[in-house]
Amino acid sequence: MEPILFYLLIINLVTLFIWGYDKQMAKTNGQRISEIQLLLLIFLGGFLGGILGILLFKHKISKRFFLIKFFAVGLLQLIFLRFVLRILWN
Secondary structure, eight states: OOHHHHHHHHHHHHHHHHHHHHHHHHHHTOOOOOHHHHHHHIIIIIHHHHHHHHHHHOOSTTOHHHHHHHHHHHHHHHHHHHHHHHHHTO
16 A cells, blocks of 8 residues: 555544544533544544544534635645645656
8 A cells, every 4th residue: 555545544543533522522521533633533534434423423613614624724734735745656
């Protein structure tokens, strides 16, 4: 498996796990993951894991401003990934 694909698989699994963990902590009033940390995971490549986390755990789904930031960071991540892949494959 290509290293970049392996990385993307791992970061998306971690993001999905963190999303589920944060949802559980929200239910039990436990120690939460900050929104900036969640958005950082998205920027680092965990966009699909974040989408799955939103859909599976129904977490952050009603937070409109967070969703705007989520998709904005996801778009930045895709632009960044395209830039990096262009450099690596040229």
